[in-house]
Amino acid sequence: MTTAGGTAMIDLLESIRSKNAGPFTVCVDLFFKDRAAYDHAVDSGAINPEAVGALYRVDPAAVRVVEFVPALAVKVSMPRLVPGGAPGDRDVAGGQQFVPLLELTI
Amino acid sequence: MTDVPDDATLSYLSIGSVGTGFGEGSLQRGLSRGIDFIGADAGSVDGGPASLAGGPPSWSDAAYERDLSLLVRGSRQAEVPLLVGSCGLSGRDWGVDYFAEMARRTAKEHGLRFTMARVYTEIPADVVATALHEGRLHPLTPAPHYDEEVIRRSIRIVGVMGVEPFQAALEGGADVVLAGRTTDAAIFAAIPLARGFDPGLAWHAGKIAECGTASAEPRRRLDVLSVTMEPESFVVEPLADDIRCTPFSVAAHQLHEVADPVTMVEPGWTTDLSQATYDPASDRSVRVAGSVAQKTPYTVKLEGAESAGFQRMFMFSVRDPTVLAHLDQWAAGIQDDIAIRCREILGDGALEQCQVHVRTYGKDGTMGPREPVPTFEGHEAFFLVDVLAPTPALCETVTSVIWYAYLHAKGPAWRGSSTVAWPFTRFVHDLGEVPRFNVHHVIEVDDPLSLFRIEYEEVG
Numbered sequence: 007m008t009t010a011g012g013t014a015m016i017d018l019l020e021s022i023r024s025k026n027a028g029p030f031t032v033c034v035d036l037f038f039k040d041r042a043a044y045d046h047a048v049d050s051g052a053i054n055p056e057a058v059g060a061l062y063r064v065d066p067a068a069v070r071v072v073e074f075v076p077a078l079a080v081k082v083s084m085p086r087l088v089p090g091g092a093p094g095d096r097d098v099a100g101g102q103q104f105v106p107l108l109e110l111t112i
Numbered sequence: 113m114t115d116v117p118d119d120a121t122l123s124y125l126s127i128g129s130v131g132t133g134f135g136e137g138s139l140q141r142g143l144s145r146g147i148d149f150i151g152a153d154a155g156s157v158d159g160g161p162a163s164l165a166g167g168p169p170s171w172s173d174a175a176y177e178r179d180l181s182l183l184v185r186g187s188r189q190a191e192v193p194l195l196v197g198s199c200g201l202s203g204r205d206w207g208v209d210y211f212a213e214m215a216r217r218t219a220k221e222h223g224l225r226f227t228m229a230r231v232y233t234e235i236p237a238d239v240v241a242t243a244l245h246e247g248r249l250h251p252l253t254p255a256p257h258y259d260e261e262v263i264r265r266s267i268r269i270v271g272v273m274g275v276e277p278f279q280a281a282l283e284g285g286a287d288v289v290l291a292g293r294t295t296d297a298a299i300f301a302a303i304p305l306a307r308g309f310d311p312g313l314a315w316h317a318g319k320i321a322e323c324g325t326a327s328a329e330p331r332r333r334l335d336v337l338s339v340t341m342e343p344e345s346f347v348v349e350p351l352a353d354d355i356r357c358t359p360f361s362v363a364a365h366q367l368h369e370v371a372d373p374v375t376m377v378e379p380g381w382t383t384d385l386s387q388a389t390y391d392p393a394s395d396r397s398v399r400v401a402g403s404v405a406q407k408t409p410y411t412v413k414l415e416g417a418e419s420a421g422f423q424r425m426f427m428f429s430v431r432d433p434t435v436l437a438h439l440d441q442w443a444a445g446i447q448d449d450i451a452i453r454c455r456e457i458l459g460d461g462a463l464e465q466c467q468v469h470v471r472t473y474g475k476d477g478t479m480g481p482r483e484p485v486p487t488f489e490g491h492e493a494f495f496l497v498d499v500l501a502p503t504p505a506l507c508e509t510v511t512s513v514i515w516y517a518y519l520h521a522k523g524p525a526w527r528g529s530s531t532v533a534w535p536f537t538r539f540v541h542d543l544g545e546v547p548r549f550n551v552h553h554v555i556e557v558d559d560p561l562s563l564f565r566i567e568y569e570e571v572g
Contacts, residue, residue: 027370037133072372077363077373081373089471094500103482
């Protein structure tokens with residue numbers, strides 16, 4: 007769906023998932039529907055550390071965004087709020103932490 | 113970098129994860145093709161530090177024994193080595209002994225004889241402290257503060273081993289190697305590297321293989337993956353008929369559990385995957401080429417856990433629409449009662465020694481401060497509250513005070529008192545002493561074997 011504000015992320019995606027990469031980092035993998043959707047998202051520059059930092063309330067300096075063409079994917083990583091499974095954790099494996107990225111408009 | 117003849121091949125099988133199962137038919141199909149070894153990963157830190165700190169592994173005795181027994185028997189049937197990494201989930205020494213006992217039982221029940229190596233990866237605090245003082249301990253990003261005091265208070269520290277202990281155990285005559293904490297890819301890279309296959313391909317294939325058919329589609333239960341190394345490429349193929357590897361499914365697996373999908377850092381090696389290619393080798397197998405590895409100074413990652421304190425929890429739900437309409441106010445209204453009652457029982461400052469974690473499902477229970485919709489929505493809310501305290505007695509008292517405050521928290525609309533709903537007759541649940549991971553560092557070593565201990569035994 008294209009609106010005045012751009013395309014909703016969910017309309018460009020084949021799949022999205024999140025998971026820990028070790029106990030101190032959580033990653034979101036965004037898999038795009040096709041090369042056009044991938045290019046549209048990557049070329050727009052919308053997925054960047056500042057935007058991710060604002061969505062997750064994380065210091066952009068701690069956010070990494072890596073593009074990975076073979077899987078038409080973009081990988082976003084950031085520090086966890088607490089180490090995986092430590093007291094205060096809410097999502098030990100990090101499996102639901104992708105959701106804020108769906109808020110992004112391309 | 114390849115050090116093998118042009119027509120050399122080496123094949124192996126990877127099952128997904130010991131304890132989560134795989135098809136016996138898939139294993140047999142793989143064995144019948146003629147293979148060089150079987151590899152199996154059993155570890156994960158995704159469930160947190162409980163297992164490393166001394167808790168049980170993820171699955172039942174029966175589930176582990178079914179899988180391990182099939183693997184041991186398969187390895188003996190084909191007369192090829194079996195390499196198992198991260199025994200018992202966390203790879204602590206107990207897990208190696210736990211798997212070893214199952215392997216001995218399998219040997220006895222099926223009349224098998226073999227040489228087994230147990231590789232232990234727990235590292236004494238003294239060894240880590242010495243490395244710290246010698247400047248051989250380096251933080252990864254992000255890393256918690258780590259000093260001698262933290263090292264000394266750790267419940268347990270393991271080193272995540274690379275390929276060398278597997279290779280040493282095989283040179284020592286082992287048919288079955290049961291290892292403590294291991295990098296996932298090292299289980300599968302050890303033999304291809306020892307046989308002279310290209311290191312970039314050996315490591316990359318190990319990464320793709322580590323979760324069995326997680327690199328195939330559609331994603332179903334994990335099953336057996338076949339990997340064939342050749343001098344200039346490798347081919348991966350699932351052994352169950354109803355799934356297949358595609359260039360997309362294989363490349364997508366490269367993103368699994370890593371922050372960087374194109375740079376693979378392993379003990380003693382870094383592999384650049386940025387030029388790798390993924391092409392169909394058939395309608396269900398994929399050929400991968402182009403990964404390039406370089407030797408690096410040898411480092412071993414540490415995993416360690418310490419006590420975070422004592423924890424109790426309770427849960428309840430709210431269905432009253434008049435409370436739900438003012439949920440934050442309602443919860444805030446009990447804070448004074450909690451503080452007063454804790455002071456009455458425990459004196460000043462006791463409550464302040466505790467951490468109280470309130471998760472409000474329906475509002476921000478899953479995401480906490482990262483929730484993009486931090487307002488309550490829905491017709492019922494579920495609360496999960498826990499208290500972390502420095503002693504069991506303090507934890508018991510503070511948790512019961514907070515529980516009671518929520519129990520009869522005054523609703524904003526009605527006269528008189530109300531009561532929340534909870535599902536179990538026991539309302540406070542003691543979680544005991546709970547751990548947290550406390551290290552994200554590597555230790556620099558000259559000898560890749562120096563931190564690990566290999567013990568051999570004749571089984572059967």
